[in-house]
Amino acid sequence: MHGRIISVSKMRAQAKAYIKAANRGDKPAMEAAWTMHGAKADLSATPTHALRGTASPPYHYRCRTTTVAWFGEGESDLDRWRRAAYDREPLSRKDVGALIEQARSASWPHAKVVRGHFRKHQARLGIETQEAFSASAIDLIRRGDRDVYISTRKGVLNATFVRAFTERRKGRPGFIVTAVDLEANKITSHHWRENLETTGDEVPAQRQPGRGIMKWLIG
Numbered sequence: 001m002h003g004r005i006i007s008v009s010k011m012r013a014q015a016k017a018y019i020k021a022a023n024r025g026d027k028p029a030m031e032a033a034w035t036m037h038g039a040k041a042d043l044s045a046t047p048t049h050a051l052r053g054t055a056s057p058p059y060h061y062r063c064r065t066t067t068v069a070w071f072g073e074g075e076s077d078l079d080r081w082r083r084a085a086y087d088r089e090p091l092s093r094k095d096v097g098a099l100i101e102q103a104r105s106a107s108w109p110h111a112k113v114v115r116g117h118f119r120k121h122q123a124r125l126g127i128e129t130q131e132a133f134s135a136s137a138i139d140l141i142r143r144g145d146r147d148v149y150i151s152t153r154k155g156v157l158n159a160t161f162v163r164a165f166t167e168r169r170k171g172r173p174g175f176i177v178t179a180v181d182l183e184a185n186k187i188t189s190h191h192w193r194e195n196l197e198t199t200g201d202e203v204p205a206q207r208q209p210g211r212g213i214m215k216w217l218i219g
Helices: 008-023 027-033 077-086 093-103 111-125 130-142
Strands: 147-153 156-166 173-181 186-193 203-208
Touching: 008 027, 077 093, 077 147, 077 156, 077 203, 093 130, 093 147, 093 156, 111 130, 111 186, 130 156, 130 173, 130 186
Parallel strands: none
Antiparallel strands: 147 156, 147 203, 156 173, 173 186
């Protein structure tokens, strides 16, 4: 639930429904209005607009969640993309286009990082030079036949550009991926992976309407 934007009207409606049910002693209606989630509950992929019985804290017994005011004034593109990630809501095509426009200008943090990634992943990608490896990473960002995902890890907003790809070493089907830290606008990885799912993200990757949007390199 961290980082989600929940309207005051939805929180007030929840409280009213709960109090109304409590006044008539309707326990099932109380539980439906204000769900207390168990240890196995997983809302990580549920869009905020689709949450039912979940608005104001507490969300579970012994919950220590607090709320803060959010007014939405002076939002930057990055703020809007981050909010969409936390709320598990899709970006508009216009926003995805702006995100791709920014990401295609991303660079590696420094030469040592790209050299290490190239040596680690060149065999699976079938790429012979470091220059071609870097070009492949940017090409995946700008081309139209890949999918675009956004997620957060350790509070940092990331974009992941993915398309189906058969690794060259053993011929296994999987995906070629370019990951970009959108806040620093740095490429963090370019590699092959067998599965789309990853671990360690507090907000799991959500696919965006980016298929078909292309951003050609200039100069």
